[in-house]
Amino acid sequence: MARTTTDGPHAAAPRRGVGAVSDTARAVGLVLVVIAVQAVFLSLFAWPAVTAEPRDLPIVIAGPEPVAKAVGDKLDEAEPGAFDVTYVDDADAAEQAVRDQQAYGGFVVAPSPQGPPQLEVRVASAASPAVAQMLTQIGQSAGRAAGQTAPVTVVDVVAAVAADPDDPRGAALTAGILPLVMTSIVAGLLLVVVLRSRVARFVGLLLYGASAGLAAAAVLQHGFEALPGDYVSNAAAIGLTALAMAGTVAGLGAVLGIAGAGLGGAVMFLLGNPLSGLASAPEMLPQPWGEVGQWLPPGAGGALLRSVAFFDGAAAAYPMWILAGWAAVGLLTLVGRAGGPPHAGKKPAANRQDVAAEGAEPTPVS
Numbered sequence: 001m002a003r004t005t006t007d008g009p010h011a012a013a014p015r016r017g018v019g020a021v022s023d024t025a026r027a028v029g030l031v032l033v034v035i036a037v038q039a040v041f042l043s044l045f046a047w048p049a050v051t052a053e054p055r056d057l058p059i060v061i062a063g064p065e066p067v068a069k070a071v072g073d074k075l076d077e078a079e080p081g082a083f084d085v086t087y088v089d090d091a092d093a094a095e096q097a098v099r100d101q102q103a104y105g106g107f108v109v110a111p112s113p114q115g116p117p118q119l120e121v122r123v124a125s126a127a128s129p130a131v132a133q134m135l136t137q138i139g140q141s142a143g144r145a146a147g148q149t150a151p152v153t154v155v156d157v158v159a160a161v162a163a164d165p166d167d168p169r170g171a172a173l174t175a176g177i178l179p180l181v182m183t184s185i186v187a188g189l190l191l192v193v194v195l196r197s198r199v200a201r202f203v204g205l206l207l208y209g210a211s212a213g214l215a216a217a218a219v220l221q222h223g224f225e226a227l228p229g230d231y232v233s234n235a236a237a238i239g240l241t242a243l244a245m246a247g248t249v250a251g252l253g254a255v256l257g258i259a260g261a262g263l264g265g266a267v268m269f270l271l272g273n274p275l276s277g278l279a280s281a282p283e284m285l286p287q288p289w290g291e292v293g294q295w296l297p298p299g300a301g302g303a304l305l306r307s308v309a310f311f312d313g314a315a316a317a318y319p320m321w322i323l324a325g326w327a328a329v330g331l332l333t334l335v336g337r338a339g340g341p342p343h344a345g346k347k348p349a350a351n352r353q354d355v356a357a358e359g360a361e362p363t364p365v366s
Contacts, residue, residue, distance in 0.1 A: 044274045048285055054082040055290070057131065057283040058102065060122075061087055062094040063109030067117050071109055074142070091120070098124045098157045101307065101315035104281065105135045105157075107142075118150065119143045124158040126310035128281040132156065158310055172226035173305070174278045180216060181273050181298055184242045185265040187212075188249025188330075192261060198335040201254075205247055205331060213239020229309040237308045237320075241301025244323045245272075247330025248297070254334050272298035294319070297326050 061068045065087070072085045088094050091108045098105060105123035112118050121139035123132035136154050143152040160173075191204045217235035221227040227234050245268050253261030275285065275293025282290035282299065293299040300319035307316040 040270070044270055048274050048277070048279070051286050052130070052280045052284040054079065054131075054134070055283055055285075055287055056084040057082060057104060057281065058084045058086070059135070060094045060097045060103045060106035061085055061109065062090050062106065063117070064111060067109045067111060071107060071119075071142070075138075091122070094122050095155075095157045098122055098127075099311065099314065101127065101311055104128055104131045104283075107135075107139060116147045119146065119148060120153040120155065122155050122157055125156050125160040126158040127306065128284075129160060130280040130284070160310070172220060172224045173309075174302075176216065176220050176226070177276065177278055177298055177302055178273060180212065180238065180242055180301075181245060181268050183212065184208075184245035185249050185268055187242075188246035188264065189253060189258075189261045191246070192250040192253035192334065193258070201250065202331065202335050205243060205250060205334065208246055209239045209243030209327075212242035213237070216242075227305075227309045229312075233308045233313075234305065237301070237305045240320070240323045240327065241297055241304065244297040244301070244326035244330065247327050247334065249330075251330035251333030267296070268298060272296035275299060276302050278302040295322060297323060300326075 061072050063071075068087050072087070075083055075085065086097065086103065088097060088106075094103075094106050094108055097103045104127050105121065108120040108122060110118045110120070119139055119142055121136055123135050125132040139154065140152045187208045188205075191201050191208070195201050195204060213235040216238045217227065217231055221229075221231055221234055248268065249261050249264035252264040256263070272293070275289050275296065276299035277283075277285055277290055277293055278299070282294050284290070285293065294303060300322040304316055304319040304323065307313055307319070
């Protein structure tokens, strides 16, 4: 009987064609996935900048009641819903409200017997350089519209320039949060994947939080002079922020495996960082997202660090307790889970029994 051979170029060609088509399809699929992820990243990070505008932004107006009320009414008429106005008696009360972080800034109106009321602006560039610039522009425009001939006086009550004259907008402080977010995600992932001992994980997280705080504060405060104030207090604020983020990633990783750690990292990076409001202010983001961002560690950490570094701890309790809650839940979840990530490096009991049964000698039957 003749043997049919499958050798030769005509037989091999279809297999190469099928393989090529399969590889091409995979390549197209991979590119589409990457493009989709890229679109999500661009949308999440560009969206806060595109939609930034004041929404119930806390400000103060100081001066005699009729004049101050008239200024507030004009602001509300020009920008409905943009400002949450509180009226105070004088310039000292306005400045104290700014120092206590009850307001981002405001306007001081002084009646003039020889002409229109004289308008002055109070800002805090340390709280938000973007808001300080916006209030300055509004004050200058309002002064010109009211017929004020003298230049509008602008007083920076709590200035970011107090840290570094070469960085008046506080860019180094804002840019320093993103590396902290990324390294905390990596630290939490590595601790839960590499270590199985609950004690080792607990110690590793505490060590990371303390080290991250000391190192980052040294770089920002002594390296770039981006932070004023007490070094230990700044390091404690940064360390608590790092511990909250790394603890969340590690805790979810201990319960849900790599998928859980990835979920924690996505929450910190894709939601926490864009919604933190560090580049402008939480009230400049669409609500409720600005408020949501302050409940996540990146936003709470940025608020705590600004409060400790620039405002002598004013309004620090709220973000501090948020960070402490995230850190506590992460640590308790982490140490409550024995071993490594679920199903990592260990075969299920049923599979081990099957393997043992396959390798065992058959039992003779009497």
